[in-house]
Amino acid sequence: MTEDQRGAALLRGAVSSPRASFLELFFDLVFVFALTRVSQRIIDDVASPGRDVWSEVAQTLLLFLALWLVWTLTAWVTSRYEPERGIIQFVVVATMFGSMVMAVALPRAFAERALTFACAYLAVQIGRPLLITVALRRHPRRTVTVRILAWLTLGAVPWLAGALVPQQALRAVFWTVAVAWDYTGLALGWPVPRLGPTRVSGWAVMGEHLAERYQQIFLIALGETILIIGFTFSMSEFSAARFGAFALSFLVTALFWRIYFHRAGHLLAEAIRVARSPGLLGESASWTHLVIVAGVLLTAVGYELVIDHPFARMESTWAVFVMGGPTLFLAARARFEYEIFGRVSRSRLAGVLVLAALAPLALRMSPMVALASAAAVLAAIAVSDAARSWGRPAERPASPL
Template identity: 60%
Template sequence: MAAGRGAELLRPPTSSGRATFLELFFDLAFVVALTRVSQRFADLGNDTGWALVVGVGRTLLLFLALWLIWSHTAWITSRYEPEQPIIQAVVVGTMFAGLIMAVTLPRAMEERALPFAAAYLMVMVVRPLVIAAALRGHPRRLVPFRLAGWAVVSAPLWLAGALGPDRLRLPLWAAALAVDYLAWGLGWPLPWLGVSKVSHWRIAGTHLADRYQQMFLIALGESILVLGVVFSGADYSAERAAAFTVAFATSALLWRIYFHRAGLLLSDALDRAVMPGRLGTASERTHLLIVLSVLATAVGYELVIDHPFGQPRPSWLLFVVGGPALFLVARIRLEYEIFGRLSRSRVIGLVVLLLFTPLLARWAPMVGLSVVAGVLTLVALLDALRSRGRPLEVSSSPIAREASDVRDSEA
């Protein structure tokens, strides 16, 4: 009977795979957060050398903290029934904490460090304890206890970084975030409580795929928002109008390339998986890179629209070319996860983009963005030629076919 107590929180096999309206509402906080991340990146537009490296490192750290909060929530709602009042309360509470992190993010490395860290720790420490209490006697209650235990380990580093000298904030928070990601990767091992690797969790695979696709679209929507805000606020000129047009075409190409076959079949692959948690874990890392690449590309739009034929700088090259290059790398990885093959069109596009990079360092930003759009167009055309006249493939993920020898009762 003890194992049955709290079982109503678990997702039943008949539960819908679609994201609930509450989860879509929850994503609104992360629309704000991603916009703030993009703005921090854009503020680095005039930086060079070590200042650029430190600025990118700080913003990347804040993004990774936000991503961990969002990703944990996506897994929770894929593992537990989101229609249950306690899970809904957890999601709304996480949304509020995420909104605090979003509004403090522009100065989170400066005077707003404490509220950012406090909101993060509220989610990482308190949320799993609430879920564990709601599960009562169910064996799965040990999993959130593990999460809370590891969060307590990293909490002193977060607080020391927030309260200590500014110069120590980045290394202390980097160490804290490394602990949190290491715990996620290892399955939060603790003495007497054992380990619970995410790849062994029983989850709603279709729901998790839906959440990753939605986050990609949110990031893509943020890039469209950047386009509209920057172009509407700048003095009109034919050069800026051309940059606006090419940037929009680039976003449309990113959408096309992502959803062509592999992105479209992510839900099917997770639904067919023997161990959906294993494929979901790999897909989580891939979508982290995809979302980051879209944000970086959006920053490139802002730099180009503001100064389409300005002097080239290392900072704009990092975003205008680096963002799409990272997207192609992540999309190659997604192709392998779904079909077990290397995407030749994306490899060709990546190689062409890298070959052009030394030349783009000496050309105007508008030229760089145009070359990027041309390369992405090439990838999309190669995709269309390869699939022309062929039926839609069935996912054959090598990761999804792998079965685990570990069967833990809490999985």
């Protein structure tokens, strides 16, 4: 077997299973824990008096974006390369361990664990394309991983500089530059001199596999909210008010699931399969799911606040999570609908506008009433979806992408 043939053996072929492998599902378990650390970090910041909450939330956003980039690039790797090959399995398991280290370091990543977080991130992001480049040997596709490797290696400079400076403010500046650099590379295709860019929108991908991975990360985010709801209620003193908040939080999570999977969520795999540019739709869906998951995580923070303080006076910061999380989710879900069908239902647009209008009014409500208002809007959208599809044939995907 020639070197080109050995490299080609790593690529997904026609006989590859389009379903996510058990190894990938195992990999996702780390992100159940990691997303819980993200939410808990924000919860601790909101609950701690005297802290600059929005500065802390901005820091947590940077850490979440780093985790998301690790997950999404791994999803694209397993969609392009055969996950049953030993080297790809090693890459996934090594990424899993690095992600676990990042999650463990995350609560104190802007303090004494900064270097641990940065080194774990860089080991994953640089080690993955390096190993695949070596494994591809002389196969033409190795130029893709060479671009990624060169771009992320240069991006290691601000990551390490931020980890080594003692001031948190400077660390935030360096890491903001680092995250911006890494996401710019993803958006532009990691352009390097002479080789140029390689946009993921042009990659050949396994559509059903990539769609399943996006669906699974959304379910992981919902699983994280279930953990928050359960842990918060079990650790608090039982009362009728807290049980009501517990039940209401569960209802909102169930409505998230219902609204996401109604039509568009089920048809993502087919939409990618029939799209004229599957990679373009896959890339767009990646950005959309980033915002969807962020909305779910923000709402999870609101759940803990509502369960712990169901009828307390609403703080201005609390309203951002209780009302802002569902608003962000619904806005991203509207974009997701456009990606699949080329249109957005009026109920979703109306829901976003109503939630945005209710946000300033939430300061006059108790946390319980504010969450109930958000649940009512989401329930109305779910009912509208059911009524609109009742007795009608299933709509086919017609992505404008």
